[in-house]
Amino acid sequence: MEMKFMGWRRQDGRVGVRNYIAVIPSVFCATKTAEMIANQIEGGVLLRHPVGCGQVGLDLEFTARTLIAMGRHPNVAAVVVVGLGCERFKPEELYEGIKETDKPVGMVVIQEDGGTMPTVAKGIRIGQEFARQEVMRPRVECEVSELMVATKCGGTDATSGLSANPAVGAMCDILIKEHGGSGILSELNELLSTEDILAERAINEEVAKKIYSAIYEVEDRLRRGCDERYPARNHLISPGNFSGGVSSIVEKTLGGVHKSGSALIVDVLEYAVPPQPGQKGMFLMNSDSHDGEVVTGMIGCGAQIVAFTSGRGSPTGFPLAPVIKITGNDFTYEKMKDNFDFNAGAIISEGASINAMGRKLFDMVIRVANGEQTQAEKIGADELFCVARRL
């Protein structure tokens, strides 16, 4: 029998695990106005970002695509777009991009609606009406096969590769192999040297080629980014990784690749572009760079929940999706309990089985899908929303 959870089914058929009214500025200039609107809406959430101005080409395309993907995301019930009026990424394009999914969406534009205060008043009226329609909407039965979990590690230490990442990998295997769900692995700069391992898991030759070319492209970009004028700025891993016992990028990647488990890799997705309808399994997303940009891209691909491992500890969260924080380091867990949902440290300290830990983590993923709040949600952490740049 198919396993179920209680969520929300959206107009485009995708299912959400949260039910937010998203307030999305189309350009950073509209942020304060958007924030004042979001604060007055029940279930309102602000998508704060610094982009939308002075951009061209792929860089502007990433911004447009990502902001539209946030509005279309199944954890969002309705959207208020807040524009300035002169920006290159027009609020109308954001509005239309979201509207295509038949989701309720409204728009206010500061230069047209009379400046900040009248725009705020109008935005609040639109948002409160959405809230009245949507916030009390009950959850309905959804299939676990419709869940997509994003995997990420941040603040890695040498325990991440021994306990937390393998536990996330075991959880992904249960979600994908037993329940037909999906997962995403990304941050390709932290997969250098695992290309053979990943290509072996590719569903076909074409996907294997995509994996090699995506990883080599990132490696090329890293080499170009190294600057001999600033030798101290060229490390590929952080001081925290070093003091946590990780000595090289390859050591980090071999520990990191475990978090995708062992399922076949069905495709390589572009940044914030969801898979084809019906396509399920483990995906690789083509992106490098920092925690926020990667998580934002994976949520843009449709992930409803994030499984985030950290050996050193990280307090971050995402505005419209629950982030489950997992450590495999008992010392870190004791020190930063408020920032963690799950401790896989018993794999090291008590020899607990990775599979049993993966099953416990899978149970937590289902509880979170059903509405259990994560620590990052309780804190209100939202800093992982960062639109990737391509300069």
Next chain:
Amino acid sequence: MLIRSLIIEPNDTVAIVLENARKGDTIQTPRGEITLLDDIEFAHKVAIVDYAAGAPVYKYGHEIGYMENATPKGTWIHSHNMKCDRGTKAKF
């Protein structure tokens, strides 16, 4: 004092110490007891073979870098003595 440690794959050339260890502590390996030549923190690596200069270092069954200089077993292995060229200009 005997320290708990872990060798992940049989061809690895390092072990992980599973508790904070002091110089002179020992770990048990399939190839016998090794005495630590440095203080080594929880989850860091210790050499379980004698390395020649340039020799590869294996963890998770894969090469994670190479030793700059000849290094005896029992030594703390980290970024001060192990190098890795992936993603950097060093290869060119």
